[in-house]
Amino acid sequence: MNIVDTRGLLCPAPLIATRKALKEVAEGEKFEVMTDNKTSFNNISRYLRDNKIPFSATENNGTWTILVSKGEGENTYTEPEAYCTPEIPHFSKGDFIIVFTSDKMGEGDEDLGRLLTSNFIKAIKDLDTLPGRMIFYNSGVKLGSVDSPVYRDLSELGKMGVGLLFCGTCARHYSLEEKINIGVLSNMFEIAQCMASAGNIIKP
């Protein structure tokens, strides 16, 4: 099997070497790319994923080995997040936090209240300035559950650099500990500290 050793090279040289190997090897063949540069590894993974080229990767002592298969096939790459943490969020965060004390917004019809919360959370993503943190307690923690309608939006906000704090006691109360896999399960001390140090607190 071909081994493309790009150790010591800076981006985009490793990606160019990968692209070259992709052109040269025959359909159905495999080859390995080695890099010792994290950014290059992330970019190569990203490139392969975007172009739907199956690969798997291992890391050993700061060297990544990427096994690439040319041709049709199932992408064996299962956990992109584990490899490709967004390194540099460009999003600007303001000196304010948003606190969700309930999964509903306002008094009145409960379904309407839930819909308003959803719309509110979707709107946050488009703000010029993102909140520094978002805190969830009492029934607010339900918003972070994997089956919540805003789970994806919150997970995106998390990736954009917004810290998500869920009250641990509340998650236990609603038996949601297993279902909240974004942000962190936190305690009242951290929540109190976070609220006390924020410039502004928004409570929808």
Add this chain to the structure above:
Amino acid sequence: MKIDLLELVENGGCSSKIPPGQLDEIVKLLPRQADPDILVGTETHDDAGVYRINDDLAMVFTTDFFPPVCSDPYEFGQIAATNSISDIYAMGGDPVVALNIMMFPSAKLPMEVYSEIIRGGAEKAYEAGVNIIGGHTIDDSPPKYGLAVVGYVHPGKIITNSGARPGDALILTKPIGGGIILAAKKLGLASGNDVDEALRLMKLLNRSAATAMKRFDIKGATDITGFGLAGHALKMARAGNVTITLDMKKVPLIGSALQLAESGCIPGAAFRNLDYIESSAAISEELDYNLKMIACDAQTSGGLLISAPAGKCNEILAELHKTGLTESALIGYVSEKEDHPLKLK
């Protein structure tokens, strides 16, 4: 003795910026500014700050400096100065005075290199009608150079990135792909012609484009630099609360930027910019992968992206072509805000 400045820069094609997330944390700690004469401050991510002096005059103020993007010191000085002054043009201002900002390794490089960089900067400043009236140098390696520039603008005629309106057409005044060409040059993959063209464009002042904007009373524009065409278009869309559609097939490219991208020569900054736009952009299935990456290619001293009323578009283009910006092209349009602030097709 021939000095190649690029040999002093370790940071391959991957840029040397501080992560903006970390920077935001620090900026947050600064005291708030409530002065009503601050017409454009830090909040809107504009190209420069604007401060009102009286009802007829405001000051546009900006600074920018970076490590070498090319081998020749004189050329580096020209590019850095052009890039610094560009922010004034993008805001509709006339640049007036500037200060040199220099970091230079005096033990490592002969002082002729220093004077060549400064000479390049001075030449561009002169061409732009800017007087350099001072500066500051510290010892540091690799060298970094740029200007702090002050310009004038009428408080009612500031051009900002929030000025794009539904129905506007988008004009780009310089071709893109410069980041790819420079990365290819470092690896010995770029043709001499392409490198020359990329350097020529980086040294080209955005002055005639700014003059055209003023003549046609343009309200919205930004200059295309580190976030790439797509990144700056997204910022513009967000600031104006509109949706921007870019037709990547109409975007002028430098030389063989597309072929280089096809061969995998895609700098790290393009991937970072892709991360930045992705969640806010609707990217057409049909858009060629390499064109998408070119949309994200970071530019140095790029052109202006001008949001112009559709009716004036042809006249403005004719004017731009006449003044030497022959590759200026209509590359997209602005519409009412949709789910995605940016669309690439």
